[in-house]
Amino acid sequence: MNKLQILTVLLYLTSSALAAQDRCNAIVLEGGGDLGAFEAGVLKGLTMYLPPEEYRWDVVAGVSVGAITSASLSQWAPGDEIAAVDWLVDFWHHVTKDDVYTNWVPGGILEGLTDKPGLFNTDALKKTIQENIT
Numbered sequence: 001m002n003k004l005q006i007l008t009v010l011l012y013l014t015s016s017a018l019a020a021q022d023r024c025n026a027i028v029l030e031g032g033g034d035l036g037a038f039e040a041g042v043l044k045g046l047t048m049y050l051p052p053e054e055y056r057w058d059v060v061a062g063v064s065v066g067a068i069t070s071a072s073l074s075q076w077a078p079g080d081e082i083a084a085v086d087w088l089v090d091f092w093h094h095v096t097k098d099d100v101y102t103n104w105v106p107g108g109i110l111e112g113l114t115d116k117p118g119l120f121n122t123d124a125l126k127k128t129i130q131e132n133i134t
Contacts, residue, residue, distance in 0.1 A: 026058065029067075036065035039069055057073070069088065072087070104116055
């Protein structure tokens with residue numbers, strides 16, 4: 001099943017709960033590494049300058065760093081968007097490169113290029129996600 005099919009199924013499953021509402025707000029976030037910090041800033045702007053009915057989301061989805069952001073947002077109930085976004089902005093203010101990746105030891109990038117699944121060891125990212133997204 002590809003990502004679009006999975007998203008379609010998830011939206012279908014949530015549609016019955018949302019059918020009773022007059023409006024359904026959805027956020028779809030893209031990937032791109034440090035764009036997660038940019039997206040957090042955009043979400044902060046939405047919560048600061050729009051009325052709650054304009055930014056209160058019912059569905060969140062994303063790919064790559066957008067999926068990490070979506071998972072983060074899903075920890076809060078509808079109506080708690082300000083707290084969710086404040087947490088997200090704080091998270092991005094404190095995350096460092098060492099929280100995301102490290103060089104392979106002993107061979108570094110060359111080892112990643114020849115013997116590993118990627119240029120960098122992303123075990124640190126897995127740990128960061130596990131510690132911050134419950």
